[in-house]
Amino acid sequence: MVTALKRYVLERELLYLFLNSKVAIIAAIIATLTIGSALLAPWIASTDPYDLKSFDLLDSLYAPAWTDEGDERFLLGTDDQGRDLLSAILYGTRLSLLVGVLSITFAGLLGVTTGLLAGYYGGWLDTIIMRIADVQLSLPAILTALLIDGIARGILPRESHDNLMIVVLTVAIGLSLWVNFARTARASTLVERNREYVQAAVIMGMHPIRIMFTQILPNIMGPIMVILTVDLAVAILLEATLSFLGVGVPPNQPSLGTLIRTGTEYLFSGEWWIVLFPSLMLIILIIAVNVLGDFLRDALNPRLR
Amino acid sequence: MTALLTIRDLSVRFPTRFGEFTAIESLDLTVNAGELHGLVGESGAGKSTIGAAVIGLLQYPGYIASGELYLQDTNLRELDDTDFHALRGSRISMIFQDPQTSLNPLMTIADQLIGTITQHSNVSDSEARQRAIDLLNETGIIDAETRIDDYPHQFSGGMRQRVVIALALCTDPELIIADEPTTALDVSVQKQILALLRELAQTRQVGFILITHDIGVIAEITDRVTVLRHGRVMETGDTLSVLGNPQNEYTQALMAAVPRLHTRLERFVNIVTDDDDDSSSWSVEGASSDYAANWLNRDITDNKRSNTSTADTPVLSVNDLTVRFYKNRPGWFKRDPGFKALSDINFSMQRGEVLGIVGESGSGKSTLAKAIVGLVDPSSGSIHFNGEPLPPGSKRSRHHAARREIQMIFQDPFSSLNNRHTVEHILSEPVRFYQLASGSANIKKLIASILELVEMSQTALLKYPHQFSGGQRQRIAVARALIARPSFLVCDEPTSALDVSIQAQILNLLKDLQQTFDLSILFISHNLAVVRQMANSVVVLKEGELVETAETEAFFKAPKATYSQQLLAETPSLDVLDRPT
Numbered sequence: 001m002v003t004a005l006k007r008y009v010l011e012r013e014l015l016y017l018f019l020n021s022k023v024a025i026i027a028a029i030i031a032t033l034t035i036g037s038a039l040l041a042p043w044i045a046s047t048d049p050y051d052l053k054s055f056d057l058l059d060s061l062y063a064p065a066w067t068d069e070g071d072e073r074f075l076l077g078t079d080d081q082g083r084d085l086l087s088a089i090l091y092g093t094r095l096s097l098l099v100g101v102l103s104i105t106f107a108g109l110l111g112v113t114t115g116l117l118a119g120y121y122g123g124w125l126d127t128i129i130m131r132i133a134d135v136q137l138s139l140p141a142i143l144t145a146l147l148i149d150g151i152a153r154g155i156l157p158r159e160s161h162d163n164l165m166i167v168v169l170t171v172a173i174g175l176s177l178w179v180n181f182a183r184t185a186r187a188s189t190l191v192e193r194n195r196e197y198v199q200a201a202v203i204m205g206m207h208p209i210r211i212m213f214t215q216i217l218p219n220i221m222g223p224i225m226v227i228l229t230v231d232l233a234v235a236i237l238l239e240a241t242l243s244f245l246g247v248g249v250p251p252n253q254p255s256l257g258t259l260i261r262t263g264t265e266y267l268f269s270g271e272w273w274i275v276l277f278p279s280l281m282l283i284i285l286i287i288a289v290n291v292l293g294d295f296l297r298d299a300l301n302p303r304l305r
Numbered sequence: 306m307t308a309l310l311t312i313r314d315l316s317v318r319f320p321t322r323f324g325e326f327t328a329i330e331s332l333d334l335t336v337n338a339g340e341l342h343g344l345v346g347e348s349g350a351g352k353s354t355i356g357a358a359v360i361g362l363l364q365y366p367g368y369i370a371s372g373e374l375y376l377q378d379t380n381l382r383e384l385d386d387t388d389f390h391a392l393r394g395s396r397i398s399m400i401f402q403d404p405q406t407s408l409n410p411l412m413t414i415a416d417q418l419i420g421t422i423t424q425h426s427n428v429s430d431s432e433a434r435q436r437a438i439d440l441l442n443e444t445g446i447i448d449a450e451t452r453i454d455d456y457p458h459q460f461s462g463g464m465r466q467r468v469v470i471a472l473a474l475c476t477d478p479e480l481i482i483a484d485e486p487t488t489a490l491d492v493s494v495q496k497q498i499l500a501l502l503r504e505l506a507q508t509r510q511v512g513f514i515l516i517t518h519d520i521g522v523i524a525e526i527t528d529r530v531t532v533l534r535h536g537r538v539m540e541t542g543d544t545l546s547v548l549g550n551p552q553n554e555y556t557q558a559l560m561a562a563v564p565r566l567h568t569r570l571e572r573f574v575n576i577v578t579d580d581d582d583d584s585s586s587w588s589v590e591g592a593s594s595d596y597a598a599n600w601l602n603r604d605i606t607d608n609k610r611s612n613t614s615t616a617d618t619p620v621l622s623v624n625d626l627t628v629r630f631y632k633n634r635p636g637w638f639k640r641d642p643g644f645k646a647l648s649d650i651n652f653s654m655q656r657g658e659v660l661g662i663v664g665e666s667g668s669g670k671s672t673l674a675k676a677i678v679g680l681v682d683p684s685s686g687s688i689h690f691n692g693e694p695l696p697p698g699s700k701r702s703r704h705h706a707a708r709r710e711i712q713m714i715f716q717d718p719f720s721s722l723n724n725r726h727t728v729e730h731i732l733s734e735p736v737r738f739y740q741l742a743s744g745s746a747n748i749k750k751l752i753a754s755i756l757e758l759v760e761m762s763q764t765a766l767l768k769y770p771h772q773f774s775g776g777q778r779q780r781i782a783v784a785r786a787l788i789a790r791p792s793f794l795v796c797d798e799p800t801s802a803l804d805v806s807i808q809a810q811i812l813n814l815l816k817d818l819q820q821t822f823d824l825s826i827l828f829i830s831h832n833l834a835v836v837r838q839m840a841n842s843v844v845v846l847k848e849g850e851l852v853e854t855a856e857t858e859a860f861f862k863a864p865k866a867t868y869s870q871q872l873l874a875e876t877p878s879l880d881v882l883d884r885p886t
Contacts (some may be wrong), residue, residue, distance in 0.1 A: 016322055196721035200785070203678045203713055204738055205703035218725035 106174030111181020119189025229293035315372030463494030521877030592753035661840030776807035
């Protein structure tokens with residue numbers, strides 16, 4: 001049994017490298033804990049920050065429970081509206097993760113598709129796609145996101161705005177991150193395109209789109225997975241930044257960014273906990289995801305082995 | 306007299322995550338001054354590892370576990386890093402396989418040579434330059450005084466390898482390790498480089514270790530040879546007696562697997578097999594090689610029947626075929642004549658014929674194959690398949706019948722199979738695409754049967770390509786071509802990436818299949834000896850032009866064109882062994 005398990009691990013290079021990297025294991029544990037607790041927020045959190053009845057304005061601005069001004073009901077204290085900060089952070093992380101994952105999926109789909117097309121066909125299609133990507137790259141991600149956000153605010157009616165905010169955020173962040181995917185996918189496709197297995201499919205008469213998605217795509221997933229993890233951290237950070245600037249999720253739905261924003265307003269009046277704990281959560285989450293991304297990049301890169 | 310290099314009981318190990326891997330095990334070897342010592346063996350035999358161990362450049366994490374290494378009286382294992390560094394280059398130097406990458410492209414030849422000379426001996430720059438010029442003259446660079454200031458890219462491949470040899474010689478080493486020095490070169494250049502090595506060994510009394518997989522090269526120039534397998538010495542001794550009259554079982558099998566230039570064998574016999582296939586009894590119900598053979602044969606007889614009226618028309622005829630490649634697409638205003646990869650090629654093939662296409666690199670062999678299968682478009686001329694014109698690749702419809710009838714087998718089995726798909730998936734693609742069978746159970750049975758037909762275990766269908774050796778992968782590639790029920794196979798260097806014993810197996814397989822299913826095969830190879838074993842007739846290409854077309858036997862007995870004669874004479878062969886001594 002043990003030997004069978006050992007053999008299984010040995011044969012799977014990635015798993016083997018993972019189990020031999022302390023940093024990767026620690027990062028994975030932290031990421032699992034934070035992401036897990038955020039996903040399970042409705043069951044873990046003591047109060048629901050979306051439910052106005054569950055909190056009381058009289059409880060506002062309690063310090064963390066272990067300090068002199070603390071209240072044992074609120075482990076990490078409360079914010080200006082009397083919400084339990086721990087619950088708000090858990091729900092906030094959930095929202096941040098949701099936006100992050102959605103936007104990275106959007107960016108991935110867009111980037112990989114355009115990258116495959118550009119790399120496979122080459123010629124003018126390649127030129128057009130990569131020029132657009134270059135232009136996109138020259139704009140700071142926040143600027144793109146602000147622009148799209150602004151346009152959406154202008155077009156959409158005010159009532160539907162709050163509901164559609166998540167979609168707008170997803171598109172905004174996704175559009176500013178697709179270039180990485182497109183470039184990576186294109187570069188890998190250029191290499192795979194000339195491989196003989198692709199030529200075999202061409203000779204057979206397989207449709208180019210099918211060749212791209214069934215033959216080439218599985219072979220370029222390695223580098224794309226790396227971009228996926230590294231950029232997930234970037235997407236979460238972008239969401240927090242946008243929410244911090246007030247153009248992200250509506251203020252009544254706490255995300256890590258909105259929590260930090262409210263926190264800064266109270267920073268100088270001594271209520272440090274409102275800004276500190278959401279920031280810590282954001283930092284831990286970003287570092288854990290980034291370390292995992294770095295591990296993947298090194299593990300999948302044969303030159304670094 | 307002590308030998309130049311003495312290796313006693315050498316073991317080299319590589320720790321891997323699967324445990325220690327022994328690359329070399331208790332190896333004894335001696336090389337004398339002025340001797341060319343060949344190390345020959347198939348991939349994984351440890352040839353290059355011996356070279357690396359001698360020069361102290363074993364790749365991490367490999368290490369010398371035990372044994373003694375002496376260069377004259379110097380114990381190489383007792384040297385520390387600095388001493389070894391001083392000794393490398395000055396007393397032992399190395400010639401690598403690929404002259405493209407072993408010279409620094411950003412430095413002139415002069416810089417590289419003079420830098421090395423001044424590093425190892427205390428001479429002025431002008432003296433070093435003079436020595437560099439002398440060396441280039443000695444290694445056969447014409448007009449060395451002016452060429453010395455050129456960059457590597459200004460030299461041809463063969464000339465570049467001469468520069469690399471000059472670089473290896475510039476410190477008067479006692480021992481030179483040449484790792485596959487001619488593998489990247491064409492036969493005519495190879496011949497010259499080998500002659501140069503031979504000459505240097507004699508005039509300078511340098512000892513050479515010549516590492517190569519090519520037994521022809523070994524037979525032509527080495528004095529003594531050591532045959533290796535899995536890091537162990539199989540046989541060692543005088544080249545002529547070891548290769549001509551091998552005592553060891555493995556050496557005998559190896560020699561039997563080498564295709565001879567001057568005899569044609571119906572089948573290779575006495576083949577080494579060490580593909581450790583798991584012999585589990587798992588199988589798909591009803592699958593057998595007979596099933597596959599019947600299935601394939603039925604189709605081919607169908608084909609014949611439909612073509613009875615055209616039985617005499619050649620299966621393939623190529624008329625005035627010209628292929629040009631353009632650096633820039635010709636615009637409206639600029640005329641770019643382009644590069645002629647093939648010009649006015651004419652030949653035809655009868656059904657069931659095996660036509661060998663031979664030529665050196667750049668002769669247009671692969672371009673011809675690509676034009677036929679539709680990967681490149683001809684610029685002019687036409688190709689007829691079964692009497693009907695075959696449209697160029699970009700205009701050939703995706704469901705054109707020829708796409709199924711013509712199948713291709715590629716050179717590199719490591720890139721011709723999609724690594725992310727199981728063998729079952731890879732083999733089912735043509736079946737589903739051409740709609741040759743329906744129902745997953747049926748298709749699975751068919752795939753398992755085809756695997757049997759190419760002598761693979763049926764369990765293979767559950768595995769991924771990376772779980773197989775090169776030879777097994779090439780069998781899978783053959784199965785993929787075969788399962789489309791083709792009548793015509795294009796084989797582009799199908800065995801040049803394989804070891805000789807595996808090559809013999811694949812050639813046997815192709816021969817069997819060709820005979821059983823009456824396939825027509827266009828067989829492209831740079832290796833004349835292989836073509837002799839396979840082909841009925843031969844087409845010789847040179848720089849895109851057709852030099853000669855002839856029946857195989859006639860061609861090898863008396864080639865007509867001067868270029869063909871030259872090509873035949875330059876191919877290293879085992880003839881020396883057959884000559885009575």
